[in-house]
Amino acid sequence: xxxxxxxxxxxxxxxxxxxxxxxxxxxxxxxxxxxxxxxxxxxxxxxxxxxxxxxxxxxxxxxxxxxxxxxxxxxxxxxxxxxxxxxxxxxxxxxxx
Numbered sequence: 348x349x350x351x352x353x354x355x356x357x358x359x360x361x362x363x364x365x366x367x368x369x370x371x372x373x374x375x376x377x378x379x380x381x382x383x384x385x386x387x388x389x390x391x392x393x394x395x396x397x398x399x400x401x402x403x404x405x406x407x408x409x410x411x412x413x414x415x416x417x418x419x420x421x422x423x424x425x426x427x428x429x430x431x432x433x434x435x436x437x438x439x440x441x442x443x444x
Contacts, residue, residue, distance in 0.1 A: 405430070406428070406438065410428060411439065414427065421435045
């Protein structure tokens with residue numbers, strides 16, 4: 348199967364067309380990687396300056412642990428606090444802060 352663009356001189360049934368389309372893909376991936384690197388550099392710089400703190404915690408870990416210490420089950424903790432049951436278990440098993 349071949350792609351033939353009517354507005355651009357691209358025809359993938361030819362070797363030149365396939366090469367051109369391949370190069371477009373390579374440059375698109377390159378630009379995406381550059382953008383990602385710049386973003387990560389910016390985040391690291393902001394964190395170093397104390398500006399970037401990330402999303403605030405939406406789960407009160409102390410409340411979850413307190414209810415668990417009282418013997419309340421995971422499903423009930425989730426219902427009382429309005430959070431997901433998996434989040435409760437993840438926190439209780441030490442996989443979340």
